Amino acid sequence: MDIKKAKARVNELHQELNHHNQLYYNDATQAISDSEYDTLMNELKRLEELYPELATNDSPTQRVGGAPLKEFKQIKHPVRMLSIxxxxxxxxxxxxxxxxxxxxxxxxxxxxxxxxxxxxxxxxxxxPKIDGVAVSIMYEKSKLQYAATRGDGEIGDDITQNVLTIKSIPISLPKNAPRSFEIRGEIFMPNKAFEELNKIRSEEGEPKFINPRNATAGTLKQLDPGIVSKRPIDIIFH
Structure with a gap:
């Protein structure tokens, strides 16, 4: 397969996988089996390995996160982010x-x-008030550009790599979406998932989290998105 055909196939796989992610994580339904989904994902991974120039930041393969960070970068909010x-x-x-x-x-x-x-x-x-961690997500030209914590309201931490692991958050939007817009929400951990996580941590000799919000905040402060991808966090948009 030459680069031209590979690029066309990669674009098709992006659309297919994003569609199935939307169905599964946002609409609570699915059109294909888990094994069929894995087949599509593995095909995309192979093509990106063969043609690294086709591996983009908005690829569904980036959901698992990149390499661990040394520290969080800072992002200035275009509009001050106030607390509730x-x-x-x-x-x-x-x-x-x-x-x-x-x-x-x-x-x-x-x-x-x-x-x-x-x-x-x-x-x-x-x-209802969702007790989690406030986040701001910026989209440009239908692509997720960055995600940031509230911080002091003016400047927050760049947690883009961690947010990319949350599969209910779209990496790309329909082409008719606004050219540039910011959306805010609350990242949280469901109570049942929190209890299961604490049970696992207890069995492994790790200290338990105090409450779901504490677990969510601790998760988003991780510099390794690989760890974040294993934590059961989700988001609700305002």
Missing amino acids: EDIHELKEEQLIDGNSKTEHNLIEWHKKTLNALPSDQETFTVE
Whole structure:
């Protein structure tokens, strides 16, 4: 197979594998068996070994991560990355103006928010809080360019290699996607997966993680993406 045919086949394999990743990890279904998927992946790996110039950063083979890093690079957020403001529910409620302290805090937050918004933008959504690690992902020309932690809100750690191991995150987008855009979300570890991970660590004599968020944060701080690829982390986008 010459380079021209190899390039065409590599592009086909990219599309096929990305399609099946989307079905499996985002739509909870699959159109081919695991062995058929492995056959496609192995074919792509062989072609990239034969023609290294065809091995791109957005290849499905890069999901397993690259070589360990010596340290994280720093990335400046194009728009400041703020944290979520908490209003905790208290076990022993103290009444303030006839309302519980939690209700009072929520009312005050509502007033403050309305004062900061134009009058025609009073729309709210409510969803469960996922306790994980905030992340910003930047796409350029339909390709994932980088992923960064919040850091101090202005500058975060470049965790691109670690994020590439999370198969529910697309490496490439449809061609009609915006030319450049940033999307933010929360990387987390499901409770059941966390319990299973701690069980394995206990059996291997490793210290247990305190909670799922602690496990997620510790995972994303790993300089070796090979370790990250073995941890059961996922993402929910805001």
